[in-house]
Amino acid sequence: xxxxxxxxxxxxxxxxxxxxxxxxxxxxxxxxxxxxxxxxxxxxxxxxxxxxxxxxxxxxxxxxxxxxxxxxxxxxxxxxxxxxxxxxxxxxxxxxx
Numbered sequence: 370x371x372x373x374x375x376x377x378x379x380x381x382x383x384x385x386x387x388x389x390x391x392x393x394x395x396x397x398x399x400x401x402x403x404x405x406x407x408x409x410x411x412x413x414x415x416x417x418x419x420x421x422x423x424x425x426x427x428x429x430x431x432x433x434x435x436x437x438x439x440x441x442x443x444x445x446x447x448x449x450x451x452x453x454x455x456x457x458x459x460x461x462x463x464x465x466x
Contacts, residue, residue, distance in 0.1 A: 373460045374434050382444070389427055389438035389452060394420055396449035397440065427454060435459075 379386040401414045415423035430436030437455040442448070 372434050374431070374437055374458060376431075377437070379439070380444075384450070385442045385444055386439035386453065387442055389424065389440050391424055391428070393440050393449060393452075394424060397424070397452055400449055400451050427452075430454070430456070 376388040378388070397415060398417055398420050401416060413423075424438075427436065427438035431438055435456075435458050437458070439453050439455075440449050441451040441453060443450045
C-alpha cells in the first residue's frame with residue numbers, strides 16, 4: 370500500500386508544528402515538567418520514565434500511516450513547548466455510500 374500521510378511543517382503566527390523526532394526527547398520532558406503534567410489523571414503526558422514509549426508509539430503510528438506526530442515550537446522563543454498528533458487518520462478511498 371502506498372503511503373498517503375507525509376511529514377509536513379505547519380506554521381502560524383505564534384507556533385509551528387514540526388515532525389516529531391527521537392531527538393526531541395529531552396525537550397518534550399522539559400515542556401511536560403512545567404507543573405508535573407504527567408501526574409494529571411485526565412491527560413496522558415510523558416514523563417522521564419515514559420517518554421521513550423510515548424515517542425516510539427507516536428513514530429509507530431506514523432510508520433503505520435495512521436498518524437502525524439508533531440512537536441509544538443513557540444515561534445518567538447524557538448522553544449519546544451509541547452507535542453500533538455493528527456491521530457487515527459484514515460484515507461478516504463472514495464467508497465462513500
